[in-house]
Amino acid sequence: MTEQSTQTPPAGSLDTPQEAPQPPAHWEADIIAADGGTVHLRPIQPEDADGLVGLMDRSSDQTRYYRFFGPMKRLSDKDLHRFTHVDHDSRVAFVLVLGDQVIGVGRYDRYPGTDDAEVAFLVEDAHQGRGLGSVLLEHLAAAARERGITNFVAEVLAQNNRMVRVFLDAGYTPTRSYEEGVVHLTFPIAPTETALQVAYEREQRSESRSIARLLTPSSVAVVGASNDEGKLGNAVLRHLLDLGFEGPVYPVNPGTRHVRGVPAYAGIEDIPDDVDLAVLAVPADEVADVVEACRRKRVHGLVVISGGFGESGPEGRARERQLVAAARASGMRVVGPNCLGIVNTDPAVRLNASLAPRVPGRGRVGFFAQSGALGSALLGQARNRNIGLSSFVSAGNRADVSGNDLLQYWATDPGTEVVLLHLESFGNPRKFARLARRVGRTKPVVAVKSGRHVRLTEGLAGTSVAVPEESVAALFASAGVIRVETLAQLFDVGTLLAHQPLPAGDRVAVVGNSTAMGWLVTDAVLENGLQPAHEAPTDIGAGGSAEDFRAALQGAVDDEAVDAVVAVFLPPVSRGSAEFGRALREVAVGADKPIVATFLSTEGIPAELVLPGEDGAPARGSVPSFSTPERAVIALAKVAQYAAWRRRPVGEVPELEGIDEQTARDVVLRALAAAPGGRALSDDELIVLLAAYGIPLLGTRTVTDADAAAAAAEQIGYPVVLKSTAPWLRHRSDLGGVRLDLTDAEAVRAAFAAIPSGDPVIVQEMAAPGVATVVEIVDDPSFGALVSFGLGGVATDLLGDRAYRTLPLTDLDAAELVRAPRAWPLLNGYRGSEPVDVAALENLLLRVARLADDLPEVLQLSLEPVIVGPPHPWHGGRSLVVAGAAVRVGPPTGRVDPGPRRMRNPM
Numbered sequence: 001m002t003e004q005s006t007q008t009p010p011a012g013s014l015d016t017p018q019e020a021p022q023p024p025a026h027w028e029a030d031i032i033a034a035d036g037g038t039v040h041l042r043p044i045q046p047e048d049a050d051g052l053v054g055l056m057d058r059s060s061d062q063t064r065y066y067r068f069f070g071p072m073k074r075l076s077d078k079d080l081h082r083f084t085h086v087d088h089d090s091r092v093a094f095v096l097v098l099g100d101q102v103i104g105v106g107r108y109d110r111y112p113g114t115d116d117a118e119v120a121f122l123v124e125d126a127h128q129g130r131g132l133g134s135v136l137l138e139h140l141a142a143a144a145r146e147r148g149i150t151n152f153v154a155e156v157l158a159q160n161n162r163m164v165r166v167f168l169d170a171g172y173t174p175t176r177s178y179e180e181g182v183v184h185l186t187f188p189i190a191p192t193e194t195a196l197q198v199a200y201e202r203e204q205r206s207e208s209r210s211i212a213r214l215l216t217p218s219s220v221a222v223v224g225a226s227n228d229e230g231k232l233g234n235a236v237l238r239h240l241l242d243l244g245f246e247g248p249v250y251p252v253n254p255g256t257r258h259v260r261g262v263p264a265y266a267g268i269e270d271i272p273d274d275v276d277l278a279v280l281a282v283p284a285d286e287v288a289d290v291v292e293a294c295r296r297k298r299v300h301g302l303v304v305i306s307g308g309f310g311e312s313g314p315e316g317r318a319r320e321r322q323l324v325a326a327a328r329a330s331g332m333r334v335v336g337p338n339c340l341g342i343v344n345t346d347p348a349v350r351l352n353a354s355l356a357p358r359v360p361g362r363g364r365v366g367f368f369a370q371s372g373a374l375g376s377a378l379l380g381q382a383r384n385r386n387i388g389l390s391s392f393v394s395a396g397n398r399a400d401v402s403g404n405d406l407l408q409y410w411a412t413d414p415g416t417e418v419v420l421l422h423l424e425s426f427g428n429p430r431k432f433a434r435l436a437r438r439v440g441r442t443k444p445v446v447a448v449k450s451g452r453h454v455r456l457t458e459g460l461a462g463t464s465v466a467v468p469e470e471s472v473a474a475l476f477a478s479a480g481v482i483r484v485e486t487l488a489q490l491f492d493v494g495t496l497l498a499h500q501p502l503p504a505g506d507r508v509a510v511v512g513n514s515t516a517m518g519w520l521v522t523d524a525v526l527e528n529g530l531q532p533a534h535e536a537p538t539d540i541g542a543g544g545s546a547e548d549f550r551a552a553l554q555g556a557v558d559d560e561a562v563d564a565v566v567a568v569f570l571p572p573v574s575r576g577s578a579e580f581g582r583a584l585r586e587v588a589v590g591a592d593k594p595i596v597a598t599f600l601s602t603e604g605i606p607a608e609l610v611l612p613g614e615d616g617a618p619a620r621g622s623v624p625s626f627s628t629p630e631r632a633v634i635a636l637a638k639v640a641q642y643a644a645w646r647r648r649p650v651g652e653v654p655e656l657e658g659i660d661e662q663t664a665r666d667v668v669l670r671a672l673a674a675a676p677g678g679r680a681l682s683d684d685e686l687i688v689l690l691a692a693y694g695i696p697l698l699g700t701r702t703v704t705d706a707d708a709a710a711a712a713a714e715q716i717g718y719p720v721v722l723k724s725t726a727p728w729l730r731h732r733s734d735l736g737g738v739r740l741d742l743t744d745a746e747a748v749r750a751a752f753a754a755i756p757s758g759d760p761v762i763v764q765e766m767a768a769p770g771v772a773t774v775v776e777i778v779d780d781p782s783f784g785a786l787v788s789f790g791l792g793g794v795a796t797d798l799l800g801d802r803a804y805r806t807l808p809l810t811d812l813d814a815a816e817l818v819r820a821p822r823a824w825p826l827l828n829g830y831r832g833s834e835p836v837d838v839a840a841l842e843n844l845l846l847r848v849a850r851l852a853d854d855l856p857e858v859l860q861l862s863l864e865p866v867i868v869g870p871p872h873p874w875h876g877g878r879s880l881v882v883a884g885a886a887v888r889v890g891p892p893t894g895r896v897d898p899g900p901r902r903m904r905n906p907m
Helices: 046-058 061-068 077-084 132-146 161-168 193-215 232-243 284-297 314-329 372-384 403-412 429-440 469-478 487-499 515-527 546-558 578-589 629-647 661-674 683-692 706-716 745-754 794-799 811-819 838-854
Strands: 029-032 038-043 091-098 101-110 116-123 151-157 175-179 182-188 220-223 249-252 277-280 301-304 333-335 341-344 351-354 362-369 389-394 418-423 445-449 455-458 464-467 482-484 507-512 564-569 595-599 700-703 720-724 738-742 761-765 771-780 784-791 802-806 858-868 880-882 885-889
Touching: 029 193, 029 314, 038 132, 038 314, 046 077, 046 091, 046 101, 061 116, 091 132, 101 132, 116 132, 132 151, 132 161, 151 161, 161 182, 193 301, 193 333, 193 341, 193 389, 193 403, 220 232, 232 249, 232 351, 277 284, 284 301, 284 314, 314 333, 362 372, 362 403, 362 487, 372 389, 372 487, 389 403, 403 418, 403 429, 418 487, 429 445, 429 469, 429 629, 445 487, 469 482, 482 487, 482 629, 487 629, 507 515, 507 546, 515 564, 515 629, 546 564, 546 578, 564 578, 564 629, 578 595, 595 629, 661 683, 661 838, 661 885, 683 700, 683 885, 700 706, 706 720, 706 745, 706 761, 720 745, 738 745, 771 838, 784 811, 784 838, 802 811, 811 838, 838 858, 838 880
Parallel strands: 116 151, 220 249, 220 277, 277 301, 301 333, 362 389, 362 418, 418 445, 445 482, 507 564, 564 595
Antiparallel strands: 029 038, 038 091, 091 101, 101 116, 151 182, 175 182, 341 351, 341 389, 455 464, 700 761, 720 738, 720 761, 771 784, 771 858, 784 802, 858 880, 858 885
């Protein structure tokens, strides 16, 4: 069983040019194999001749036979030269490198005069079964598409089942034929939805396994372990031993024979047994040598506690990039540097490879924090709030392992039911949104992000555009992430999710022993978008007994009109809260509705609310109690919003007719060729771009004098509008920049003369009566592209009445986006007006989103105004027209998909 194909490249494709061009830089990548290890992929170089010879020598007779259809022992000098000298166009080859060895090679050779190419692979026997053939296929297909190749052809021996499966399972649609024991496969390499889904699934499995290798090691070495209690290495070793790590722990310190009573080794290579995980607590300038030793020792992963890297300046950032490159090339993932460490509370592992002296008990919450300095405090807060953890990772500088990697792991980790994230930034925001959507369908993801304030980015015509906080919230909302504003809310929501079920709706019953407090809670329920289940809160009175409390709670839980319960208790002077706490917990244990509580007692939260679980952490069924009822209701409201998102249909990205992506792309690329740094598109370019996506821009001409304006108006047809192209006058009828309802040539000439500034003027078809709306694409470099929608007008601008969604936009997203602004009733027949064509608005939003998705070079797009109403004869029966547009293009930012599977570049 092997993982390679095929015979020698076709005749006629072997000539090598004298001066081969250099391959694109983005063809080089770090990738994660199916077993979680890392491998470096890059275009082949002439210097790889010795590496290919070594690969052939280490390959079995069967492997070489499957590749070359014959018993080839060695490559001839001619073949070696031909294989290592390619033109990176019609002939492309990639090698897989692990450490200093070439362990695999894949190539394609174009059939002369066609758009077809033959593809072939060779993977060393020791690395077969790691999914490397499918990775090579993805990267070769991406390179081939860039070079205009549309189909791959493969010839595979029929008995080479593994290689046949690589092609059949890739998500493409191959045609097969058989002849004399050879399978002939031909398939288009366009990235179909099926192929993308296959790649995503493989990515999830490999990235999940790479994190599992870090969190479930069978042995740990602490490099820099010390008997000095002031040293980091002492703390890490002590914490590993204190939690009772199940495997062997090896201190590494050349200056002592024992550390904390454990035999020490001078170097990691002196350890006689295998080492899965190495924790580095040595000075930054010693890390490189340790990584090299770990490579020779075949360590699986590194946790770099040491500082002095990217956080220290340019020299440290360069050192950090070198660290990650060396580790990945040797098959290792890196947590950190400058991090707190990692924790796995699984009783079969019991790993505390961190600087945190005490960690929470076993639970169902996965916790990711970027900050190393803040991480210990966060763990302390989780412990104080009785939140049990499944695992914890502090990423520090996030040079390699990121929040996206942990989402991949927790997505399928059976021990994790809730995910908490403390984020400072995103390495790949688009990937985060994709992963969070998928994870959120089965496991809640709660996130707090630093830097929530408005950010300014360069806008159209050189202006500054504020990206509101609402746009950030929209990204999380569309991905199903529960967005919280503070660390306290992070733990409030996490506590509720860890211990109580999701509500089936937003109807809340309030049960307590104080009328005044009951009404305060009811106010909080309404203020947070929830609905009181009853006209008044249930009050058992100050003299009510624990049995009265139990009965009232049980009645609320049993009531089909109730989705959640808030219990508020003020203990009487003469009695404590213990018996009331027991009553509440007993009702909650069997309930299928969430119950939250506030016990305003000098005794604190009663222990009776906690149902003991593993390692002392509360079990599911415990009742979370909050210091104030307002905090309880806020947490409940956020969980209810998430539950509603999870219940809603997923939606789909629909197929749209009349899309001419190539024409639009040509417009954008020509603009960037003339201005590589980016610029605003001209009106003529705009018309072509929008028409390519079926966006109905009104008939438009740009003129420079009054006679030309009159002639343009005759061509377009009256009535017309004149608009100045001066940035400060666009859409400003109050400043005279817009002149409406011009019905003849005399009126056009007079309007032209009256418009200030002397800039060119747009002559445009007059829009029929309707409601003015605004559709925009804003490219936030931190989060990616967002589609925004709102009604036009000063009032809505002033109030910021805009709604946002992230890409890609589904049909359900478009429907929600149109209805999200507070001014939505104006589109839906407010005060007897005729409702507008909402379906036309939804279609426009889908087309704009598709444009932004297809063309990441479109950094900003504004359609203003978009006039929508009922169908009107002025526009051939159309109900929606675009009366103004502006687009800025530039080099793509963070929303670009990375193409074939690859690891994020080091920060």
